[in-house]
Amino acid sequence: MKRIGLTLLTAFVGGAMALGTYKVIENKYADNMGFDEKQQVYYASNRMTPNIVSSAGEVDFTQAAAAVTPAVVYIRTTYSSSSDPRQSEFERMFGDMFGQRMPQRSQPQMASGSGVIISPDGYIVTNNHVVSKADKIEITTNDHRRFKAKVIGTDPNTDLALIKIDAENLPIVKLGNSDEAKVGEWVLAVGNPFNLTSTVTAGIVSAKGRGIGIIGSEDNSDDNPFGPTRMSNEPKVRTGIESFIQTDAAINPGNSGGALVNTKGELIGINSAIASHTGSYEGYGFAIPINLAKKVLNDIKKYGAVKRGMIGVSFADLSEAYKTPGINTDKTNGLYITGVLPNSGGAAAGLKEGDIITKVEGTTVYESSDLQERVARLQPGDKINLTVLRGNAEKNVTVTLKPENATGTRTASxxxxxxxxxxxxxxxxxxxxxxxxxxxxxxxxxxxxxxxxxxxxxxxxxxxxxxxxxxxxxxxxxxxxxxxxxxxxxxxxxxxxxxxxxxxxxxxxxxxxx
Missing domain, CATH: 2.30.42.10 (PDZ domain)
Incomplete structure (x- = not known):
């Protein structure tokens, strides 16, 4: 009996040591996981409610709403009088998506918005403009707990920010695949409009790949993954990376940074802006695709800033509105290359002024956002396949992206x-x-x-x-x-x-x- 007892004790101690060692290794590995990997581990242990139907099935949003709402948070920001962002022409045209501004008679100034928990250990995605220049960021979860948030990093080029609270075992929203979202598909917008917390609205995907010219306004090649955005004889264009999902789900001031999800409860976009003459919902809302956001957020977490690769070309859309003298082509879809930077990835691949980019990774290019969003998902050193028209012949070109020449990304917070x-x-x-x-x-x-x-x-x-x-x-x-x-x-x-x-x-x- 003594020998059996000793054997059992030895086995128990050995098992405990092995488990402890495993946990140490597991925790160390978890720190280096991307958000996709963390979510896979989370959902392996926390199964979602079964039988949630897609938008092609029964129109019932209750399960998706129940799965998402606990992980959408209310963000309240406080500003000093010197850093309080004043209403701009952008806000008047597209709605005050910087959150609901409180009465300006009180000091300090306050604003509010939304955020989405994407990792059980407290990482939250929101819009850059929600936390921009904030002196204090307070998070209220769906179960009414309050936390102070720290800005991990921001990316004004995509209007995304990653913030963090000190908490564990938080509910999260499952990251979906925005490429699979279809025009006409049912979606839900979840956020905190007008201080009405945990609000869910429904609509459809109205369009994809929308570029509405609201992110960035300076012609700054350092902030643009394509190099200079215009030549000397071209109109000034904005530097932001825009390929919005457009939806008619009701989005209002305070929804910024909230979730756009499909009927399976998967996050496909981060609500960012509305097109409005009044500042409130008029039928047009825009969300940042989650496939773009994943890359940005993982970079911020891993490097503290976004690492972007650059093709090194400037171009103009071939639509009538942007046609310029000297561009002679019958094509209406594609991007006309107006310049190629020396020593860039585009130059090394043989791209030339006058080439027309017609496809990216085999997909037809209709406007600049079709190319911008694809490139923005990649890192320096990654390769991207382009189809270009030169004269009357199309050819396939593989471009290796080179690092941007920025000395550092300057953002806000x-x-x-x-x-x-x-x-x-x-x-x-x-x-x-x-x-x-x-x-x-x-x-x-x-x-x-x-x-x-x-x-x-x-x-x-x-x-x-x-x-x-x-x-x-x-x-x-x-x-x-x-x-x-x-x-x-x-x-x-x-x-x-x-x-x-x-x-x-x-x-x-x-x-x-x-």
Whole structure:
């Protein structure tokens, strides 16, 4: 009996050690998972309600609404008077999708919007314009819990932002496949319009691949994955990457950042804008396709900023509205190449001015968004297959995308608690690699991967590529070290030490308003 008992004890201890080791490895691996992989693990353990029908089946939205609503959150943002975004012409034309602006007599200013939980450990997707320049971001979940949110990173080129709350075992919305969404398919819009939390509306997909010219307005080649967007004799165009899903599901102010889902309860888009003369719903809403969002969000989580590949061409649509003198073709569908950057991926593939891009990955190109969205999903070094018309002959060309030449993506976001102060810094960070440590001759530090407009780093001209080695005389190796250091303020002063990208050392002190 003693021998049997000893054997059982040994087996139990061995099993416990094996399980503990597995859990350590599992947790370490989970930190490096993409959102798709995390969701696969989640749904392997949390089966969705069976027999949810598609839009081709019975018109019953109850199960999809029940599956999605718990994971759509209410976002309330607070702004100082200096950072409060004022109403622009864009807002008047397309509706105040920056959220419901509270009465401006009260201080500080407030706004609200929506977000979607996509990972059980607290990652939330929303619009960049929902959290842009916010001093404080508060999340209210469907079960009325409240959290302070931290901005992980933003991408104004797609109007997406990734934020995070400190929570576990949260309900999530299953990521779908926006490529499979069909025009005429039933969809649900879930969000918080006019402060009416957990609101579900129904409609259909009205169109796909819509470019409505509301993201970006500057002719900035650094922010555009295609290189320059116009030649000197071309009209100015916007730099944003737009390929919206258009829907007639009712979307109103406060829906921004909310979920557009199919009747299987799968997330196919992030609600972003409305076309309206009044600022309220008039039948036209627009959502960012989730297949584009996946790439952007995974990049932000992994790198702190979006890594984009670039073809390196400028082009004009072949529609009558954009036809310019010198373009002689009978074709009405496609993109006319007006210029090719030297040493770009397009140049290496043999693309020339005057070529017409007719297909991308075998799919006909009707307008610029058909190409832009496909390229925006890819990384530098990825290949994309184009069909181009040169003269009267079509040829297939494979382009290897090259990194964009931006010195850093500047976006928007900004601050009491460690989370609020972190947001006030207005930057994203990654730990230094061994080669970076050797380059700057340091043993610790983080590198700035993104600077957001209006934050401390922006105001202090600390660009992307800056190395931060200390905050308030505490050594910095990761984001957790930053959280600890910024709560150790003395008389509201914050001292940041490190190196500019060129290796020049700095040690700057800033006043942080209480």
């Amino acid at each position: 900004v601050p009491r608690s460690a989370t609020e102060l972190y947001n006030k810094l207005g930057a994203s960070f990654m730990p230094l690699t061994q080669s970076q440590k050797a380059k700057f001759r340091v043993t610790n530090g983080v590198v700035v991967t993104q600077v957001r407009e209006g934050g401390i780093f922006d105001q202090a001209d600390l660009p992307s590529g800056t190395v931060i080695t200390s905050i308030n005389k505490q050594p910095i190796n990761n984001v957790n070290d930053i959280d600890k250091a910024i709560t150790n303020l003395r008389n509201g002063m914050l001292t940041i030490g490190g190196y500019y990208p060129d290796g020049t050392r700095f040690n700057n002190t800033f006043s942080v308003d209480e």
